[in-house]
Amino acid sequence: MAVVETRTEGDVGILTVNRPEALNAVNDEVIDGLVEAVEAFDADERIGAMIITGGGEKAFIAGADIKAMSERSYMDMFMNSKMNELTRLTRVRKPIIAAVNGFALGGGCEIAMMCDLVIASEKAKFGQPEIRLGVIPGWGGTQRLTRAIGKAKAMDLVLTGRMMDAQEAERSGLVSRIVPPESLMETAIEAAQAIAGFGRPAVMVAKEAVNRAQETTLAEGLLFEQRLFYSLFATEDQKEGMAAFIEKRQPSFKNK
Numbered sequence: 001m002a003v004v005e006t007r008t009e010g011d012v013g014i015l016t017v018n019r020p021e022a023l024n025a026v027n028d029e030v031i032d033g034l035v036e037a038v039e040a041f042d043a044d045e046r047i048g049a050m051i052i053t054g055g056g057e058k059a060f061i062a063g064a065d066i067k068a069m070s071e072r073s074y075m076d077m078f079m080n081s082k083m084n085e086l087t088r089l090t091r092v093r094k095p096i097i098a099a100v101n102g103f104a105l106g107g108g109c110e111i112a113m114m115c116d117l118v119i120a121s122e123k124a125k126f127g128q129p130e131i132r133l134g135v136i137p138g139w140g141g142t143q144r145l146t147r148a149i150g151k152a153k154a155m156d157l158v159l160t161g162r163m164m165d166a167q168e169a170e171r172s173g174l175v176s177r178i179v180p181p182e183s184l185m186e187t188a189i190e191a192a193q194a195i196a197g198f199g200r201p202a203v204m205v206a207k208e209a210v211n212r213a214q215e216t217t218l219a220e221g222l223l224f225e226q227r228l229f230y231s232l233f234a235t236e237d238q239k240e241g242m243a244a245f246i247e248k249r250q251p252s253f254k255n256k
C-alpha cells in the first residue's frame with residue numbers, strides 16, 4: 001500500500017498519509033509521495049483544490065520519522081535532507097486544506113502550516129516538541145508558527161514542547177475551523193469543493209495575494225493586491241461573476 005494514497009471527490013484531490021502504525025511519521029518516501037501527488041493534482045485541469053489528511057484514528061502526522069533520523073550525521077542532513085523537496089508543497093497554485101484528525105506534531109504541524117487552510121477535528125493536537133529530542137523545528141516551525149500565532153505562543157510551544165488542543169490552536173490563529181471528528185472530512189471536502197467551484201484564476205491569485213502578506217511590507221502587499229485585482233478584469237470569469245449577481249442567478253465560471 002502506498003504511504004501516500006490519493007483519491008478524488010469530484011474536482012477535489014485528497015491525499016492521505018498512510019503510516020498509521022508510526023502515527024504517519026514522515027520519512028523520505030512520504031515526502032516523495034506528498035510532493036509527487038500534490039504536483040500531479042496541481043497540474044490536473046480537473047482538480048480545483050486539495051486536501052491533505054492522516055490515515056488512521058490518532059494522527060494527522062506525528063512529525064518527521066525519528067527512527068529514520070536518529071543516526072544521521074550533520075553531513076548527511078546537509079547533503080541529503082529532503083527539506084527543499086518538501087517546500088515544493090508551498091509552491092503549488094491551487095489551495096490545499098489540511099484536515100487535521102489527530103496529532104499534528106513537529107513536521108506534522110509544519111506540513112499543516114504549509115497548507116492554506118487548517119480544518120481541525122476537536123481531537124486535534126498541535127505542537128513543536130523537537131526540543132524534547134535535543135533539536136529544534138526544521139521544516140519552518142520557528143518561522144511559520146511565529147507568523148501564524150505570534151512570538152509569545154510560538155516561544156511557549158517551541159521552548160516547552162507542550163501540545164495545544166484544537167480550541168487553543170483556533171484561538172491562536174493556527175486553525176481555520178474546528179469540527180467534530182466525524183464531520184472532519186465532510187467539512188474539508190465541502191470547503192474544497194466550494195473553492196474548486198469558483199473561477200480558478202481568481203482562486204489562484206487570492207492564494208498568492210494572502211501568501212504575499214507573510215513575505216512583504218504592507219505598502220508592497222497592497223500594491224501587489226491592487227495589481228492582481230485589476231488583472232482579474234481581463235478574465236471572462238469576472239464578467240460572468242458580476243453578470244450573474246446582477247441577473248440573480250448562479251455564475252458559471254469558465255476558468256478563463
Ligand code: CAA
Pocket residue numbers: 021022023025026062063064065066067068103105106107108110129130133136137138139141
Ligand atoms: N517518528 C517515528 N515513529 C513515531 C513517531 C515519529 N515522529 N511518532 C510516533 N511514532 C511511532 C511510535 O514510535 C510507536 O511505534 P512502536 O509502536 O513501533 O513503538 C507508534 O508510532 C505509536 O506511537 P506511541 O506508542 O508513542 O503513541 P502514544 O499515543 O503513546 O503517543 C505521541 C503519541 C505523543 C504523538 C508520541 O508518539 C510522540 O511523542 N511522538 C513523537 C512526536 C515528535 O516528537 N514529533 C517531532 C519529530 S521531529 C520533527 O518533526 C523535526 C522537524 O521539525 C522536521
